Structure formats: C-alpha cells, structure tokens
Amino acid sequence: MTITQVESVPLVAVVGATGVQGGSVIKALTESDKPYRIRGFTRDVTKAAAETLKKQGVEMVTVNLVVENKEAVYKAFSGADYAFEVAEGIMLIDAAKAAGVKGIVWSGLVSVKELSGGKYTKVQQFDGKAVVTAHGRASGVPFATVQAGLYASSFRTNPMMLAKQPDGTYAIPLIVKPTTVIPIIHMENDYGLYVRRALELPAFPDGVDVYTGGENITLGEMARQLSELTGKTVVYKQIPIEEFIKPFLALGLPLHIIEAVVEAFQFWEEFGYCGGQISTASKEGLARLPQTWAEFVKSADWSKALA
Ligand SMILES: NC(=O)c1ccc[n+]([C@@H]2O[C@H](COP(=O)([O-])OP(=O)(O)OC[C@H]3O[C@@H](n4cnc5c(N)ncnc54)[C@H](OP(=O)(O)O)[C@@H]3O)[C@@H](O)[C@H]2O)c1
The missing domain is CATH 3.90.25.10 (UDP-galactose 4-epimerase, domain 1)
Structure with missing residues (x-):
C-alpha cells in the first residue's frame, strides 16, 4: 500500500474511480512500490465503492463530469500531475490541461470509421473515444492512450x-x-497494470497507443x-x-x-x-502478467x- 498524502509525490486524478477501469488503475497503483497520491472522482462520495477507496487513502471528490458543470470539473483537477478518465472526453482533457498536468492517460479506442474506410460508421463507443484522442494529441499536453481489450467479465x-x-x-x-x-482482458484485475507502466516509465510515453489484453x-x-x-x-x-x-x-x-x-x-x-494496428499487447515491463x-x-x- 503506497497511497500517501505527502505533497511531494505525484498526484494521479482518476476519473471513473468507482468503476471497472478507474478501479483497476487504482488497484495497480496501490500495488506499486512507488508512492502516489490518488484523487478519485465520483458523483457520490457516500456510495460503498467510494467509501472503500477513502479507506485506502484515496481522496474522493464529488463531481458530476458534464459540460454544464465546467467550473467544478476544472476545480476537480487542480494540483493534479496525471489524469486518467473513462467518461466525458474533451472537457476533461481541457480541464486537465488547465490544471497543468504532466501527462494524460486516456482510455481511448481506435476509430472504426477511419480504419474501415467509412464502411462502419455507427460504432460510437469507439469513434467517440478516437475523437477525444485526436483532441488530446493536439492539446500540447503529453498524451497516451491505454486501450481496453474486450472485458472477459x-x-x-x-x-x-x-x-x-x-x-x-x-x-x-x-x-x-x-x-x-479478440484481445481478451480481465479488466478489473489487469487494465491498471498498463496505466501504471505508462506512469512509471522514465519518460511519459507521449504519443503512444498502448493496447491491453491477456491474450x-x-x-x-x-x-x-x-x-x-x-x-x-x-x-x-x-x-x-x-x-x-x-x-x-x-x-x-x-x-x-x-x-x-x-x-x-x-x-x-x-x-x-x-x-490492423498492432493488437498484440506488449506485456514487457508490466509489474505482473495479465491473466x-x-x-x-x-x-x-x-x-x-x-x-
Ligand atoms: N465492455 C467492454 O468489453 C469494453 C471494451 C472496451 C472499452 N469499453 C469502454 O469502457 C467504458 C466503461 O468503463 P468502465 O467499465 O470503467 O465503466 P463503469 O464500471 O460503469 O464505471 C463508470 C465510472 O464512470 C463514473 N461516471 C459516470 N458518469 C459520470 C459523471 N457524469 N460524472 C462523474 N463520473 C461519472 C462512475 O462514477 P460514479 O457512478 O461513482 O459517479 C464510474 O466510476 C465505456 O466507455 C466502454 O465503451 C468497454
């Protein structure tokens, strides 16, 4: 357990902390021998999952990450060094940038529309994330994607x-x-390993797309x-x-x-x-092997x- 409140250690802001992806990121950072401060976002700090994270030393912050709530969203990122998010995209990148983060890890996915040459245009859950990726790449903030495989669960x-x-x-x-x-992944257990590796590389992997999967x-x-x-x-x-x-x-x-x-x-x-991208997720340098x-x-x- 290396979650701390010591101000000199990096502060990682985790959007979706109470969910599968954010939860996996927190799990992996908790397993690290490097110390972190973690700020987790939720719409309800009193829910059981938020209480559990609080007990682990995560600073839980209530914020509804919707565009109507821009001011609170910007405030939620203040002081953060790194940001991870699953939900609301472009505004979050802008908020993380305004907070002066050193890097953003975005749970992106490929653009189906582009890679299929316009044949498949309705896969919004992929294409929407790819649009956010493009925004992140253009933001000037070091930006990496860690792309989820298919959830084994x-x-x-x-x-x-x-x-x-x-x-x-x-x-x-x-x-x-x-x-x-299919690149299958035990998300709850293993997704965070890839985010942790990105955060703990000697230099933040700006511009890199990381694919995840047990096999x-x-x-x-x-x-x-x-x-x-x-x-x-x-x-x-x-x-x-x-x-x-x-x-x-x-x-x-x-x-x-x-x-x-x-x-x-x-x-x-x-x-x-x-x-057609390199879908083989490299396991090199992960703290443990994914399942x-x-x-x-x-x-x-x-x-x-x-x-
Ligand atoms: N199923 C698959 O195989 C697969 C594969 C690749 C990618 N994905 C992608 O995975 C993503 C889902 O991630 P997940 O599995 O981690 O989801 P999840 O377990 O349902 O968690 C969603 C998280 O987002 C937070 N959230 C939602 N709306 C919010 C809001 N307005 N403001 C603040 N926080 C909000 C929730 O927090 P609170 O409820 O605590 O507020 C919760 O922590 C989807 O985008 C999906 O496309 C899925």
Missing part, C-alpha cells in the same frame, strides 16, 4: 455473450465467425476452453443478425445502440479489434452464468 455477466440453450447446454451466440480474434484468442477457442475448464457443454454459435438483435429489441434499446454493437462485431471480424482467458475462467465464479 462480459461473458460471465452478460446473457447476450453466454446464453443457455433450449437443450440445457450453453453457447456464446454472436454474429461473427468463430475464428474472430489474443478466437471466440471459438474461448468457448472450447470455457467448456473444458468448467465441465459444462459450451459451444461457439454463429447466429444471424436478426436472431442476435431480438433480445436488444425486446429490451427496447434504441436502434443506434443496437447498430453500434452489431457493427463493432463486424469490424472486429473483418478488420481486427484494433483495426489469459483460461486463467480468468479458472479464477472466476461461473455458478450463475452456467447455472
């Missing part, structure tokens, strides 16, 4: 990713070929390993788009969100998750997902 918690079949067996029922390669693995192989390691029958099942979107429509999700999910899978199948899919499967509780 989605397969445990999201019934769209792993579903019980009428015959009592299980399937990963998605619209792409089983040979589609690159095909969806078919994920199903095979899940089956082998849990003893349950799990197969990968490529299904038509109409079948895939049925539960989304039943939930009343807006069309643009459904299209964003569909096109994301199509992009990953056709261009790769990182769109492979098999290691995640072994360490996780599947009693509900495979009930």
Whole structure:
C-alpha cells in the first residue's frame, strides 16, 4: 500500500474511480512500490465503492463530469500531475490541461470509421473515444492512450455473450465467425497494470497507443476452453443478425445502440479489434502478467452464468 498524502509525490486524478477501469488503475497503483497520491472522482462520495477507496487513502471528490458543470470539473483537477478518465472526453482533457498536468492517460479506442474506410460508421463507443484522442494529441499536453481489450467479465455477466440453450447446454451466440480474434482482458484485475507502466516509465510515453489484453484468442477457442475448464457443454454459435438483435429489441434499446454493437462485431471480424494496428499487447515491463482467458475462467465464479 503506497497511497500517501505527502505533497511531494505525484498526484494521479482518476476519473471513473468507482468503476471497472478507474478501479483497476487504482488497484495497480496501490500495488506499486512507488508512492502516489490518488484523487478519485465520483458523483457520490457516500456510495460503498467510494467509501472503500477513502479507506485506502484515496481522496474522493464529488463531481458530476458534464459540460454544464465546467467550473467544478476544472476545480476537480487542480494540483493534479496525471489524469486518467473513462467518461466525458474533451472537457476533461481541457480541464486537465488547465490544471497543468504532466501527462494524460486516456482510455481511448481506435476509430472504426477511419480504419474501415467509412464502411462502419455507427460504432460510437469507439469513434467517440478516437475523437477525444485526436483532441488530446493536439492539446500540447503529453498524451497516451491505454486501450481496453474486450472485458472477459462480459461473458460471465452478460446473457447476450453466454446464453443457455433450449437443450440445457450453453453457447456464446454472436454474429461473427468463430475464428474472430479478440484481445481478451480481465479488466478489473489487469487494465491498471498498463496505466501504471505508462506512469512509471522514465519518460511519459507521449504519443503512444498502448493496447491491453491477456491474450489474443478466437471466440471459438474461448468457448472450447470455457467448456473444458468448467465441465459444462459450451459451444461457439454463429447466429444471424436478426436472431442476435431480438433480445436488444425486446429490451427496447434504441436502434443506434443496437447498430453500434452489431457493427463493432463486424469490424472486429473483418478488420481486427484494433483495426490492423498492432493488437498484440506488449506485456514487457508490466509489474505482473495479465491473466489469459483460461486463467480468468479458472479464477472466476461461473455458478450463475452456467447455472
Ligand atoms: N465492455 C467492454 O468489453 C469494453 C471494451 C472496451 C472499452 N469499453 C469502454 O469502457 C467504458 C466503461 O468503463 P468502465 O467499465 O470503467 O465503466 P463503469 O464500471 O460503469 O464505471 C463508470 C465510472 O464512470 C463514473 N461516471 C459516470 N458518469 C459520470 C459523471 N457524469 N460524472 C462523474 N463520473 C461519472 C462512475 O462514477 P460514479 O457512478 O461513482 O459517479 C464510474 O466510476 C465505456 O466507455 C466502454 O465503451 C468497454
């Protein structure tokens, strides 16, 4: 535990501190032998996750990171040396810059629109982050992206990713070929390792895109390993788009969100998750190795997902 209040050590401002990504960053910095001050942002400092972080020595600050709240957002960054964020983009970069931070680590993703040559234009969850990346690169502040792979936990918690079949067996029922390669990551446990490495390099990795992942693995192989390691029958099942979107429509999700999910899978199948960029996440220099899919499967509780 190296979280301190000593003013001479770097202050890292973590947006989304109570969430998966921010939580993973704090976990990794806490594991470091280097000391940090950590400021975590939340909309509610009284929630359980915020209380837990406070007990670990994190300075928890209430701020609603929306553009209508610009003044408070700027204030929230004051005195920070580094900034990490998951939520609100451009304003946060401007606020971090105004605070005079030495570096910004942004949880960016590739531009699907650009890398697909305009074929897929609806993957807002990627393209929006890429727009923010461009803003960050132009900001003049040392700026690095640490790009999230696909959350391994989605397969445990999201019934769209792993579903019980009428015959009592299980399937990963998605619209792409089983040979589609995914950089899978145990986000809660391992994402922060990459952010920590960026912060602890001798020089801040300005301009660098860091890809994260325990391994690159095909969806078919994920199903095979899940089956082998849990003893349950799990197969990968490529299904038509109409079948895939049925539960989304039943939930009343807006069309643009459904299209964003569909096109994301199509992009990953056709261009790769990182769109032909080097998607192999380098593990060199990480404080510990991130989990492979098999290691995640072994360490996780599947009693509900495979009930
Ligand atoms: N699922 C995947 O496989 C995958 C892959 C790549 C990237 N991603 C990306 O991951 C991101 C989600 O990150 P996550 O998993 O860390 O999310 P999360 O666990 O849901 O956490 C969201 C965090 O953002 C904070 N937050 C939300 N709105 C806020 C506001 N207005 N002001 C201040 N704080 C706010 C929340 O804090 P409080 O609630 O405490 O205020 C919380 O800490 C998404 O952008 C998604 O596109 C997901």
